[in-house]
Amino acid sequence: MRSPLIRSFSQLDSLDPDLPVVTLFSGGLDSSYLLLRLRRMGIREVHAVSVDIGEDESSGYKRQIAEALGATIHILHRRAEFAEQYVAPAIAAQAVYLGIHPVSSTLSRPLIAHSAVALARALGAQAVLHTANRSQNTLRRLNGALTLLGYEGVFGSPYDLDPVTRDDKLAELRDAGIDLLAGRIVSGDSNLWCREFESGILDDPELHEVPEEMYTWSRPTALPGDTDTLTVTFEQGVPVALDGEPLPLTRLIERLNRRVGAYGLGRYSGLEHLDHGEKVLEIREMPAAWLLLSGYRHIESACLDAELIREKRHLEQVWTREALEGRWFGELRLAAQVFIDACAARTTGAVTWRLRSGGADTRSITVGEPLYLRDREAWEERSISAESAPFAPAAAPALVTV
Structure with a gap:
């Protein structure tokens, strides 16, 4: 029988405190709060895995938070693999969502899931946990990848059926001595291919003016x-x-x-659909x-x-x-x-x-071997000549003098 899918924090009570747990760790509010909850539950061996594919957050920042919450941090450098095995195929596939925007997390999530499963198997971990919620497309992408990879343990996001308010997460982390996350006004996702923003002040498609300072690569300097x-x-x-x-x-x-x-x-900027057809706004550069x-x-x-x-x-x-x-x-x-x-x-x-x-x-x-024409008139002459050749009048036979 297939291992159950983790969808709520209450399901984490079934975890064995003596067996390792792997969590996907971005250094953001949700993944930091999950580490706090696992520490409170008494899970003795928590491994926070961060896959470096060119995101904004520094490794030092992530290490500081993970270690403060009692987790072992694993920074896995996968930029070249991401570019060569995920971005390059997407360029060849012209991977654009409904003609609106090139895909990004669609490419990064399979690599992140693959890296997490490899680490979990090496550690003999009982679970791979992530923090996507049901208004994020990452939920089905990570769960789908973990399913197709055949991971043997339990996996999923406790936020799926059990969301926690932003204020509550901030307050509990602050009480635990973590006060580095309060200034964020949107949810962000970044890699070497894309910087994406959503939620927070960008929740409403009918009113979503993006502060210019949020852009990094596309801020005009010319x-x-x-x-x-x-x-x-x-x-x-x-x-x-x-x-x-x-x-x-x-x-x-x-x-x-x-x-x-x-x-x-x-x-x-554009809307992208969720599992049941609802759509959410995403901004990207x-x-x-x-x-x-x-x-x-x-x-x-x-x-x-x-x-x-x-x-x-x-x-x-x-x-x-x-x-x-x-x-x-x-x-x-x-x-x-x-x-x-x-x-x-x-x-x-x-x-x-x-x-x-x-x-x-x-x-x-x-x-090197083009199908295009560089001189249309010359091509027309050659083409017409070749097509007309079978119908040209036969040349008169030459006279022979005896």
Whole structure:
């Protein structure tokens, strides 16, 4: 029989105080409060796992809070893995939610779950706990990933059926000597691909003015009239160089976030659905994603037949839906990935962009084996000549003089 899903704090009473527990730890209010509750319950061995994929919170900050609450902190450095195994496939899949915004936590949650399960198995842990609540899509993404990974212990979020008010969490942590979290006015999620904000002052879609200071990458720094020209090179579907300089994908994304964001590009706002159809507002900044997804499509269109791209666009939505619904490790997403990878293997070339305030324009699209025409008139002459050749009058036979 399958292990039960943890959905409330009362279910934690069934945990064995002598067996290890692994929690996903962001350093935020919810994950800090969970550590406090586990300490109060007498769980002797709590392991707080933080997967470093380029988030805002520093490792030192997380370590300070986790150790103050009696947990052993594990900082797992996964930036390169996140970029290469999760972001790169998303670029090839053009993973954009309903045409509104590129996906982000959809990509990070499977990696976080996979890392937590590997640690839990190594420790012989009885549980993997997280802190997503039912108004967060992370709930189904983490639970879905943990299910598909076949984790043997119990797992889930006690906040699902048992929410705790923000004020109560702050007060209890303050009583425990933790007073580092009170200044936050929104819930945030960040990685090297995206900075996302929701809840708090951004709860209401009908009124959600975002304070400019919340943005980091896309806060305009370019002067009026400034421009910047840059070239991104793709090899077999993967961005590999910026302005001719080979770069690991992590550094290429970091540089593009700054250079593209300097022109105020890469901001998104939109609604995303929850399990039962309700929708919540999410604000995000993704300057590198803004450029790379568009650049990829330009290279792809230069390399692949239009009918192939039409079929791929359908499978892109299948891929995105499966990943978004928590089925990253499911068979259907993996099957769609095979088709997308076959297309990516032929997607090699470079796009040159001219960045300007509020927008960007292509200046060059170059591939090695292009389907595009560089001289339409010359092509028309060749095409007409080749098509007309079978119908041309036969040449008169030459006269032979005897």
